[in-house]
Amino acid sequence: MRTTFHNLQELRRSASLVTKVFIQRDYSEGTVCRFQTKFPPELDSRIERALLDQTVKTLNSYYVEAEKIGGQSYLEGCLACATAYIIFLCMETRYEKVLRKISSYIQEQNEKIYAPRGLLLTDPIERGMRVVSFTHLLPLSLSVQG
Amino acid sequence: MSAVMITRKVRKWEKLPGKNTFCCDGRVMMARQKGVFYLTLFLIIGTCALFFAFECPYLAVHLSPTIPVFAALLFLFVMAMLLRTSFSDPGVLPRALPEEATFIEMEIEAANGNVPAGQRPPPRIRNVQINNQIVKLKYCYTCKIFRPPRASHCSICDNCVDRFDHHCPWVGNCVGKRNYRYFYLFTLSLSLLTIYIFTFDIVHVVMRSVNNGFLNTLKETPGTVLEVLVCFFTLWSVVGLTGFHTYLISLNQTTNEDIKGSWSGKNRVQNPYSHKNIIKNCCEVLCGPTYPSVLDRRGLMQEDLLVSAASTAPASSPSSSSSSSTNPVPQTTKTTAPLLPNEHTPDEAKPSIAVSPKEELPPAPKVPPLASPETDVETSIAKDKAH
Numbered sequence: 001m002r003t004t005f006h007n008l009q010e011l012r013r014s015a016s017l018v019t020k021v022f023i024q025r026d027y028s029e030g031t032v033c034r035f036q037t038k039f040p041p042e043l044d045s046r047i048e049r050a051l052l053d054q055t056v057k058t059l060n061s062y063y064v065e066a067e068k069i070g071g072q073s074y075l076e077g078c079l080a081c082a083t084a085y086i087i088f089l090c091m092e093t094r095y096e097k098v099l100r101k102i103s104s105y106i107q108e109q110n111e112k113i114y115a116p117r118g119l120l121l122t123d124p125i126e127r128g129m130r131v132v133s134f135t136h137l138l139p140l141s142l143s144v145q146g
Numbered sequence: 147m148s149a150v151m152i153t154r155k156v157r158k159w160e161k162l163p164g165k166n167t168f169c170c171d172g173r174v175m176m177a178r179q180k181g182v183f184y185l186t187l188f189l190i191i192g193t194c195a196l197f198f199a200f201e202c203p204y205l206a207v208h209l210s211p212t213i214p215v216f217a218a219l220l221f222l223f224v225m226a227m228l229l230r231t232s233f234s235d236p237g238v239l240p241r242a243l244p245e246e247a248t249f250i251e252m253e254i255e256a257a258n259g260n261v262p263a264g265q266r267p268p269p270r271i272r273n274v275q276i277n278n279q280i281v282k283l284k285y286c287y288t289c290k291i292f293r294p295p296r297a298s299h300c301s302i303c304d305n306c307v308d309r310f311d312h313h314c315p316w317v318g319n320c321v322g323k324r325n326y327r328y329f330y331l332f333t334l335s336l337s338l339l340t341i342y343i344f345t346f347d348i349v350h351v352v353m354r355s356v357n358n359g360f361l362n363t364l365k366e367t368p369g370t371v372l373e374v375l376v377c378f379f380t381l382w383s384v385v386g387l388t389g390f391h392t393y394l395i396s397l398n399q400t401t402n403e404d405i406k407g408s409w410s411g412k413n414r415v416q417n418p419y420s421h422k423n424i425i426k427n428c429c430e431v432l433c434g435p436t437y438p439s440v441l442d443r444r445g446l447m448q449e450d451l452l453v454s455a456a457s458t459a460p461a462s463s464p465s466s467s468s469s470s471s472t473n474p475v476p477q478t479t480k481t482t483a484p485l486l487p488n489e490h491t492p493d494e495a496k497p498s499i500a501v502s503p504k505e506e507l508p509p510a511p512k513v514p515p516l517a518s519p520e521t522d523v524e525t526s527i528a529k530d531k532a533h
Contacts, residue, residue: 020245027274027283027295030419031309067435077433081331084226093436128240128440130291 022131023056033063035124035132043134047117055109055121056132059102066098099125152451159443163241164305172443174233176318177303183232183318190228190336193376194221196369197343201350204367208353213346220339227332228317235439236322237308239289239297247290254285277418296419298402312401321401324439327432330395333388340384344377398427 021043026036037056039049076094080087106123114121120135127133159172167176176183194217202214242250254270261267270285272292283292286299289306293299298310300320309323321329347370354363364371394404398420403409409417421427 020249022246022249025294027276027281030276031295069430069434073435074429074433076436080436084223085230085328086226088436093438095435095438099438125438125440126442127243127246130239130242130294131246133246 019136021134021136023133024131025129032067033124033129034060040134043119046119046136047114051113055113058105059124059132062098062102062105066095149452149454152453153448154451155446156449157443158441158445158447161447161449162441162443164238165303166238166305168443175235175441175443176232177313177315177320179302179315180318182315186228186316189376189380190221190224190339193343193373194339196373197347200367200369201346201373204354205346205350209349217339217342217346220335220342224332224335224339227328227335230328231314231321231325231332232317232319234319234325234328235441235443236320237310237324237437238303238320238322238439238441239291239294239306239308240441241288242290250285250290250292279416279418281418296400296403309400310402324437327434330388330391330432333384333391337381337385337388340377340380343373344381347374347377395428395431396424398431 021040023035023038023040026034028034035056037053037060039052043052072094103123103125106121110121114134115137118137120137122133122135124130124132157172159168159175162168165178167178167180168174169176197217198214202217205213258267270292272283272285274281274283274295276295281295283295285292286306288299288304291306293306294308296309297306299306300310300313302313303320305320307320307322309326311321311326311329313320314329317329317332319325350367351360351363351370354366358366391401394401397417399409399417403417409415409420421430
């Protein structure tokens with residue numbers, strides 16, 4: 001009785017897991033937004049390592065650009081402070097501009113690379129910037145239905 | 147007995163867990179207890195109103211008209227910063243969706259290996275090396291995530307907040323990554339405003355007393371006494387707070403880290419986030435990028451409601467009644483099949499390539515948790531200490 005319950009749990013778990021793979025954040029460089037470039041073994045059969053690597057590296061470079069602290073961010077910060085941040089009601093911040101670029105990049109990647117391989121890449125902002133998640137679009141065959 | 151499934155569109159903020167209150171259809175986000183925030187508003191607006199009513203007419207004529215103008219600008223800046231701090235998302239981390247939570251649990255189980263029966267599993271901690279310093283990432287049982295570095299769970303708002311500083315009842319909100327600079331500018335500008343009003347109150351009383359005498363002056367402008375009292379007590383606290391936060395910013399530390407003594411220097415631990423340069427630290431905190439909110443408060447989602455047509459329906463579970471329902475499910479907006487008992491619908495059944503704003507709520511899979519907080523050695527020891 002106990003072992004069958006355990007098997008049912010396992011099946012339920014694996015059934016819900018088979019649809020999603022997550023790439024976690026890489027905190028080795030501090031609190032900057034950066035995702036791990038480690039290749040998840042679950043995707044080994046679905047996509048080439050180089051393509052996934054390229055996608056994650058490009059995403060990381062976009063986030064670096066968004067969070068860069070330099071002349072432009074100082075100017076934006078000081079100007080906004082001088083107007084008591086009211087200017088943000090009319091102006092888009094640099095971070096928001098880069099986020100738009102990221103979402104169009106992800107859309108393009110999905111259309112060109114991931115959808116033909118039966119995967120869907122989710123924008124990290126929809127998951128609280130914690131993970132890049134891949135969803136299997138084509139259902140993998142399950143031996144027993146849960 | 148029949149039941150009808152009704153689908154309606156709701157904004158995501160209505161379904162957000164946590165103890166926040168939302169106003170203006172999700173545009174404003176605050177903590178639940180707002181009493182002290184109203185007191186702050188009352189004190190600032192009240193004192194400034196008295197200043198403009200009693201002191202400004204005299205000072206504008208006898209000294210300079212720029213005095214009330216500058217006071218008005220300062221007052222507006224203080225209010226803008228206060229409202230921005232109170233109404234914005236401090237950097238709340240959304241809770242993990244069921245798949246992500248399960249994925250993390252699987253990873254933890256794999257890392258722990260086989261725990262012998264009867265023994266507690268090890269505490270859920272991940273070690274990360276940042277700048278040659280080992281930082282421990284703790285697992286949050288409420289949000290089901292490993293907290294990013296510098297994030298902490300606010301028990302008052304019941305949310306994990308990124309770069310959590312503290313929960314401030316005076317502004318009625320948490321202070322975190324997204325609103326820390328507004329909070330700092332609020333305390334700084336409030337200090338300046340308090341000093342400004344205090345100084346010109348004294349100047350006004352002195353100038354008037356020269357002509358009319360001290361007691362007559364106080365009779366003519368009774369507001370001055372109140373203002374001086376409020377400013378005197380506010381000065382000590384707000385100026386002290388501004389000084390404290392200036393110190394924290396120069397070291398790139400949060401109040402939370404300071405209180406816990408995370409980087410106090412014992413065991414040779416140092417702050418891995420500090421640039422070791424005061425100017426650089428200040429620039430990063432005050433002039434860094436403005437982070438967007440990752441809580442999509444105003445996005446739309448579908449909510450399925452099961453409405454029982456008969457008023458004397460037996461107290462059975464709502465999902466079981468739908469299986470025997472003869473009413474067809476309305477096809478206009480719903481895209482999944484009717485719920486059968488204890489079956490979870492495939493979530494995101496129809497993903498589209500184009501990013502769509504609609505999101506369906508998958509019912510939580512009925513998997514019992516692998517470990518509860520009570521089995522965690524660390525939290526149970528902490529609880530023992532609390533008693």
